Amino acid sequence: MVKSTSLSGKIFDGFNILFLLFMAAITLYPFWHVLVGSVLPYEESIKSGFHLFPRKLSFEAYEYVFSKDTLVRSLIVSVFVTAAGALYQLFITAITAYPLIKQDLPGRTAIFLFIIFTMFFGGGLIPYYLLIKTLGLVNSLAVMIVPAALSVYNMVVLKTFFQNIPKELEESATIDGAGYMTVFARIVLPLSVPALATIGLFVAVGQWNNWYVPMLFLNDKGLWPLAMVLRDILINNNMELTRGGSFVSQEFMLADTIKSAIVVVSVVPIIAVYPFIQKHFVKGVMIGSIKS
Template sequence: MKWFDTLNAFFLVLIGLSVLIPFVYITAVSFSPPSESLGGRFYLWPKEWSFAAYDYLFHARNFIRSLQNSVVITVLGTCVNLLISITLSYALSKRFVPGRRIALLFIFFTMIFHGGMIPSYLVVKSLGLIDSYWAIILPAATSAFNIMVIRTFFQSLPESLDEAARIDGAGEFRILLSVVLPLSKPIIATFALFFMVQYWNEFFSAIIYLNDSRDWPIQPLLRQMVAISASNISADAALDAQLAVSLGPNVQNAAILLAMLPIVAVYPFLQKYFAKGAMLGSIKE
């Protein structure tokens, strides 16, 4: 039906515009002078272009330090998450591993019951991880859902490949590195993107476990800039906050745009694996 295809395309265009317009607006505000952004004198295109917001951010110690913290947390967290999820899922996908069913039961139990915020905080504190990046990375190092999906994908691979490698004298780590991982690029790329987004957008754990604002990743700082108030920020950030207020919403929107760019820049490199990997492991053939 032609009319249905036309109507469907029309609605898809509207949905696309509804997603694109806020991004264009944020970009326009970030490149506008403070006088225009504060007065709201434009909608989607600034009358005068200005780089004052970006010049301020690239010279703001707090912002640069928060970006560096986010990069460290994201890289370490993604590597740790991939390492634990892949090795544990591979071991649980093998029927000959002793205690596999009991381990699966304990992992599945965590999908239904959770200790809660206070017990989690007490565990992190007892391990001496407060004011450390590891307080954000280790509690989220893996999840039952990730393990179940990756394990199901590993089980879908032909067992004849493992058997052939074992006949040639390969051990389990060799099989994992040389046989399984090259065939698992879609699922690994998909979960790597999930992990990167998870750690890059980390907010709640950072404000709970990191008492020093100098250790904050970018998301808590963004909240501070968007809902800025001189009464609820630390003394070392007061000067930056006053300057941000004087520059107006263009600084806030420029910070939001810069915080989005790393993930947006990584996605095209993983896109070819993402569509396939999002479905792989969801069902077992």
């Protein structure tokens, strides 16, 4: 960062710093508010007012959350669906995008236009539901994974990245006797880690926060992911999912404290994953911004 030496430049830099600090504060405060609310003891929870820092810490809400089979099961379901869905969609997206960069692929333009067509036109909710029912995916975790096999937008992004890989690398491998799959697995994919990491993060966040598909197709609450359980608690104020048929003792916590704890538990896993792919993510989001 270049520092200004003039008075007007210093004032401008100071204004920018204050503005960015303000934006960071209003962005982080909602999460901080929920985090503080999840560790408030009962005597502070019943008091109205502004709680920037709790005077005492109480982790009984988290102990309660992880003691309930419903919430623990939904967390396990969310982890499985997110991991399986992200890997599955990355695989399908990659093997779809790679052939489309080959000029000698028969009908390449027609295939690409057919795929793009699906971005703008769909059959509607009722035909989609009938299709899922016909395939036998209702009340199955596969309904959250199999239909989401391909995102056309992600495919186009990955196709653009593949096109920027030097063709000389593939040609030299082909001369040495490597086939398409060998070139794809040993050259293209390792060089595409930034793009794959970026797309994988977007897919994982979408899968983790997906409550709409379970709402439509999962009648068995035992198959609900954490996002669906959280939605049912927050929107419908249904605390029976956390009580397991018994009432919560208000001597040590309130329903709002449990809700805050569930929100924190649902957010932390995604936040924890980001640092491991940050170095790839920064490069991956620049895909297509610079042409070689």
